[in-house]
Every structure is written in structure tokens, then in C-alpha cells.
Amino acid sequence: MSKLKTFPMGGIxxxxxxxTSESPIMDAGLPEIVYIPVKQHIGSPAKILVAKGDKVxxxxxxxxxxxxxxxxxxxxxxxxxxxxxAVEGExxxxxxxxxxxxxxxxxxxxxxxxxxxxxxxxxxxxEIIAKIRQAGIVGMGGAGYxxxxxxxxxxxxxxxxxxxxxxxxxxxxxxxDRLMVEKAEQIVIGAKIINKILGIQNAVIAIxxxxxxxxxxxxxxxxxxxxxxxxxxATKYPQxxxxxxxxxxxxxxxxxxxxxxxxxxxxxxxxxAFAIYEAVMKNKPLFERIVTVSGDACLHPANYRVRxxxxxxxxxxxxxGLTPETAKVIFGGPMxxxxxxxxxxxxxxxxxxxxxxxxxxxxxAPENSCIRCAKCxxxxxxxxxxxxxxRKVRGGNFDELRDCHVLDCIECGCxxxxxxxxxxxxxxxxxxxxxxxxx
Amino acid sequence: MLKISxxxxxxxxxxxxxxxxxxVIALMPAALAAVLFFGINALLVIFTSVAGCVLFEYLxxxxxxxxxxxxxxxxxxxxxxxxxYNLPSSMPVWMxxxxxxxxxxxxxxxxxxxxxxxxxxxxxxxxxxxISFPVQMTSWPQPHLARFWETDAQTGATTLGILKHLDAxxxxxxxxxxxxxxxxxxxxxxxxxxGEVSALALLIGLFYLLWRRVITWHIPFYYVSTVFLIxxxxxxxxxxxxxxxxxxxxxxxxxxxxxxMATDYATSPMNKKGQVIxxxxxxxxxxxxxLWSAYPEGVSFAILIMNAFVPLIDKYVAPRFYGSRR
Numbered sequence: 001m002s003k004l005k006t007f008p009m010g011g012i013x014x015x016x017x018x019x020t021s022e023s024p025i026m027d028a029g030l031p032e033i034v035y036i037p038v039k040q041h042i043g044s045p046a047k048i049l050v051a052k053g054d055k056v057x058x059x060x061x062x063x064x065x066x067x068x069x070x071x072x073x074x075x076x077x078x079x080x081x082x083x084x085x086a087v088e089g090e091x092x093x094x095x096x097x098x099x100x101x102x103x104x105x106x107x108x109x110x111x112x113x114x115x116x117x118x119x120x121x122x123x124x125x126x127e128i129i130a131k132i133r134q135a136g137i138v139g140m141g142g143a144g145y146x147x148x149x150x151x152x153x154x155x156x157x158x159x160x161x162x163x164x165x166x167x168x169x170x171x172x173x174x175x176x177d178r179l180m181v182e183k184a185e186q187i188v189i190g191a192k193i194i195n196k197i198l199g200i201q202n203a204v205i206a207i208x209x210x211x212x213x214x215x216x217x218x219x220x221x222x223x224x225x226x227x228x229x230x231x232x233x234a235t236k237y238p239q240x241x242x243x244x245x246x247x248x249x250x251x252x253x254x255x256x257x258x259x260x261x262x263x264x265x266x267x268x269x270x271x272x273a274f275a276i277y278e279a280v281m282k283n284k285p286l287f288e289r290i291v292t293v294s295g296d297a298c299l300h301p302a303n304y305r306v307r308x309x310x311x312x313x314x315x316x317x318x319x320x321g322l323t324p325e326t327a328k329v330i331f332g333g334p335m336x337x338x339x340x341x342x343x344x345x346x347x348x349x350x351x352x353x354x355x356x357x358x359x360x361x362x363x364x365a366p367e368n369s370c371i372r373c374a375k376c377x378x379x380x381x382x383x384x385x386x387x388x389x390x391r392k393v394r395g396g397n398f399d400e401l402r403d404c405h406v407l408d409c410i411e412c413g414c415x416x417x418x419x420x421x422x423x424x425x426x427x428x429x430x431x432x433x434x435x436x437x438x439x
Numbered sequence: 440m441l442k443i444s445x446x447x448x449x450x451x452x453x454x455x456x457x458x459x460x461x462x463v464i465a466l467m468p469a470a471l472a473a474v475l476f477f478g479i480n481a482l483l484v485i486f487t488s489v490a491g492c493v494l495f496e497y498l499x500x501x502x503x504x505x506x507x508x509x510x511x512x513x514x515x516x517x518x519x520x521x522x523x524y525n526l527p528s529s530m531p532v533w534m535x536x537x538x539x540x541x542x543x544x545x546x547x548x549x550x551x552x553x554x555x556x557x558x559x560x561x562x563x564x565x566x567x568x569x570i571s572f573p574v575q576m577t578s579w580p581q582p583h584l585a586r587f588w589e590t591d592a593q594t595g596a597t598t599l600g601i602l603k604h605l606d607a608x609x610x611x612x613x614x615x616x617x618x619x620x621x622x623x624x625x626x627x628x629x630x631x632x633x634g635e636v637s638a639l640a641l642l643i644g645l646f647y648l649l650w651r652r653v654i655t656w657h658i659p660f661y662y663v664s665t666v667f668l669i670x671x672x673x674x675x676x677x678x679x680x681x682x683x684x685x686x687x688x689x690x691x692x693x694x695x696x697x698x699x700m701a702t703d704y705a706t707s708p709m710n711k712k713g714q715v716i717x718x719x720x721x722x723x724x725x726x727x728x729x730l731w732s733a734y735p736e737g738v739s740f741a742i743l744i745m746n747a748f749v750p751l752i753d754k755y756v757a758p759r760f761y762g763s764r765r
Contacts, residue, residue, distance in 0.1 A: 338446065362448045364450065373458065385757060387709065
């Protein structure tokens, strides 16, 4: 095989722990109660349309996008709205959520539940964008940027390459991997749909080499689709980062402070591509997603198809319960995910995994003196000098931080992962960013 | 009760201690070579130096810095080993201890301890001893292969010492028999400091460090090649045996310095570009001191001088950041 593509600067190779890569996606079933947050995306929270006591079905619009950068929120279950008020989220902070008691499993009649694959795309670009908007689709890789905004490229910019991101470089997570194995053709059609919006014929599905089944499944499908190709990439974290992936695939760099479109690229996660297929071809709003429930303290790791709003505790119980070894419950991956305070918090459009990590795996060792090993500058995929940023933040020299390009930090955590002195380098970078943004 | 913390929730198992331990392991072949060529005296110097450095480190942490005891992370062991490797095997115990004091207390603790020192502690110790006790520091017992208990070896000049005192007129033939052969220089069967004699042992250590990713190849490569290139150009253009590049490569402290002391984390630059500047600077200074100063050996001074430039290099040389390409 020829040399695998990868990004040139920095990066790390953490242990993979892809325990669930062979586990087929299972239906998680219906919980008794779901909590659906009205803000599961970047931008303004959606405006609530329902009230206490309303009956809803699967796919009923619960909250309407408030402005351009926002997204619709749909019901993922059928039942009765119990309350429309603030509920404790994963961090223990209260967020506006719609609480629904599940009764039966009745779908809105517009949703096409047939399992046959629709291959012809009879819609125009405007119709496709409208359908994506109505389905409330956001970037499901974790950023949560509303997809209609992302795919509407300003007229002064030209995109020539669509990259479908099937890298999933976080340890443990296999949701995208399994989706590619089981829904390869739908993802490829999703890519064709996005291509139609962009008016181009060139899509690359990037998959890293530690997913041989996904590479095989998708490659088999792309043979019959002109313009969609698979590119196998080297396994390296954070290859799935948008900018890193663009550089890996095209060799281009997104200029500092600019968008991928400035490098002629659009990147969409495979989960998003699948959701776009379902929204456009099957009229299905985004009300479920694939979630990996795993971790070294998890008894029965698995991949589940989960209705949005399902409490994490429901999934944890399915996977064998909260074991005594569990020290942290992570929403997302171990590198960039968040440690949950409240495990009754719901799965959102952005939750790719629920991980139960033991003390041994997730322990943060005590901080020592910096030994100036320079490993943080070596692994930073953005070319920052995290040790220097940490020093300036500690000294309160926020004015000097602008020259350190800290606003370009992608918060991948390579620096903090690598630091032999266990300095919380990422925390310093995040602090620096928030201080600079205040000014 | 669940724990919460900021991301990342994963950390490498590689910590300061495991890195330092790897450096200690990488230094072991040179210790073996030293004992092989200089016998029990070498062992005594190494033991004294390591014990002295660890003791001073412990006392400094306990009574002065009042911080966590850092002797368990092996950094003082490395300083002790490197200091010993820079001494002749006939070094009296008390002088070695003075060197340990200079290294750990003056060069390291005064600046705030681990990672905060500007100058390489072992080299500060060595240079202090070199200036204070020039006689003891320049009487070089000749190697006596595999005679462990022999302690009264004859002393003689080092290879670089012989070259230094050559007259310009001395012909190459007069040198025959005076200079050791390349193989003896490579294996270490020559007079000199404990750790510097065996290029072979140092190379084994270097490959271990590279394999374990403790250091990258940049500083050793650029340092050694700079010295090699400059001497090669001079040698080819004049034919003077004093400039023989292979002799400069395998004699004196060049390899020990380039592999283990210029690569010291605390006292070398924090990014690749800076490290290349630093290493080339070390190489130029080493050649300049060896060839045109009163001293036959220049590695210690070269590295210490370049150490002083490290904060400046770090200030002005930054890695290219993503998105700066237009």
C-alpha cells in the first residue's frame, strides 16, 4: 500500500481501546422519560413550540430554530410533554429541556420508515438545504454547527472537495466505524446529496487504517458511485480534526482564523452524512443517533442506536450498570469529552459515546515541574508552544498571548496527554482563549 | 461518587521519572566501558559522583527549596553520572564531591531546581573543577584493558592534547605511533575522561535514547556534523593532521557532549528550529576552542556558552504555526 495520508505537524498515538468495533449497532429501546435540550448546537437556543400536557409523536417539531445559526429540535418519542423548564444537565448546570413521558412509539406520518435504499436524488440544492434545515441537522462529530449554514458556501468562495470524516480518532469510540460498516451506501448517497448542494462531483471519504471493515464496506459501495472515493489515512490523533483532515487529504492549510471553505473544502462527519440521507430521502428529522457505550469499567460495551434525549443512565444500565470501578463517566471521547456530573443527563445530537472509565485509566497525576522536554511543542498539531502559553497565563501576561496564536488552538489535548510533568497545559490554553475573547 | 475534571481524561504513562530512567539506562554502556578501561578507580569516581549529587539534591529539596523530594525522579543520578563521565579516573573523592556541590547546589538549586536551571549542572561542576584543580583534571590515566584492580596506571596526554602541542612543522610521519588508531578511539582504548573514551558505548546509548523517543536526532546530528564538516574542510584544504575530522569526532568529549549534554532538556531550546541553531552553534564553538584557544578540549565551554543563548533562541525562534501558509 502506498504511504498513508496524514497531517504533517504533531499528533499522538494514544492506546486505541476500540473494544466495540466488532459489535453490531443495537437498538437501545425506549426509556420511560426523555429530556430534550433546546440547545444541542452552536448558536442561539431553539424557540419552544410545545407546552405542558401536549401530545407529541416521533418527529414532531418541539422547538423552532431561532435565527440562521440555530437548529430545529424534534421529539424523539411519542408521548406527553411533562414539563418545559430548566433541568440539570451533565455538568449539573440547568438547561432548558423538554421533558416527555414515553407512551407507545407512534411516528409522524411524513416519516418514511421503509428500509429500502433511495438512490435517485430528485431535489434541487435549495430544496435539499430546506429539508436539512427542517430536519434540525447539526454537525454530529461534536462541534454541533448547524449543517444548513455550513453547507451554504458564500458566493465569493469556491469549494472543490467534500471530505466525509470517518476518522473517529478518539480512543474507545466506534459509532462512526459501525455506521460505515452497516450503512455504507446511505453515507455515500449522503455525500452525493451534499455534492449536489455544492454543485461539485468530488467527494473523499476519509477512513483511518485501523477500521479495515469500514474501509472494505465503503470501498465496495463507492465503486458504483462516480466521484466518491475512499482515502485511507494513517491512524493518528487528532486526524479527525477538521483542519488536520483537510491538510491530510488535500495538502492545503486553512488560513488562521478562516473557514475550511477558504481552503476549498467542506468537511462533514459520516454521522451527519447519514442523517442528511435520512432527512432528504426519508423525511426523517434528526431524532436518533449512534452512541458507543464503552470504557474499561463497562461490563458490556456496545454500540446503540439511541433516541435523542435518552438519559445516559438508561444506556449505562443496558451496558451492565455503573460498576464500582467507575471513576468517571465521559460524554464523548476520553481526549475531548466531558466528565459528567449528572448521569441522568440526556444523549444529545452530539453525544458520540458514553464511557465508563476506571480510576487507573482516567487518573490525573499530580503536577510536577516542567522539565522543558519540548514534547508539547512537538505534538501540537497547530504548531503552538503550550509550555509558553502556560507560563504566560500563570504570569498573567494575557497581552503577550495574542502573539502565541493561542486562538488557533483546536483543544485536542495532545499537549496535556503527552506532558511528562503532568501540567494541565490544555486548561491553560483554554483559559488563555477565553481571556483573549473577553477583550 | 463520580469524579469530574477537564479533558483530556487520558494521559500517557510516560512521566518525568520514566524518561530520566531511560537516560540512566542509556548512560550504562559508557559506565561499563569506563570500568573496562580504567578499572575500580572509575567505579569509585562514578559512585562518589552519583551519591554526592543525590545527597545534595535531597538536602536542597528538604531544607532549602522545601519542595517534594525530587531525588526519586533520577535527574540527580543523571547529573552525577555525567559529572563522573567528565572526570579522569584518578580524581580524588573530595574533589568529586566539590564538583557535585557546584552542579546540584550552585547550577541547579540556585535557579529553582529541576527544569529551571540555565546551565547544564554537570558541565558547571566539571568546568569549576577544571579551573580550580587543573593538575588533577588534566592528568589522564592511560587505559589498561580489563585489569580491574590496577589503580596506579601511567598517565599521559589525551589525543587532543597531543594534537594541541604539535608544532606546525611536525610532519605527519613524526606522529606515527604517538596518536592512537581510529579503532582504539572508536572502542575507547585511549586516555581521557571516564565516559568520553568509548564512542561505541556512547552510540549504543544514543540509539537507545532515539528508540525510546527521549530525544530527537536533531541536536546530536547537527552538532556532530558541524564539527565534522568544519574540520574536514580545514583538513582537506591544508592536509594538517591537527584537523583530521575523524580524530576530532572520536576523541575528546564531542560524542558525550552531543548525545547526552547538549540534549539536556532544561538547557536546550524548546523547538526543532531552535535546537538546530543551538547545535550548530555548539559545533562551531567546539571547533574554535579546540583549534585556536589555549585549551585542547572545547565541548564543555561550547555547550555552556550556547546554554546562555537558549532563552534568547526560545524568545525569537517559534515553530511555524498551522494556517500561516498562504
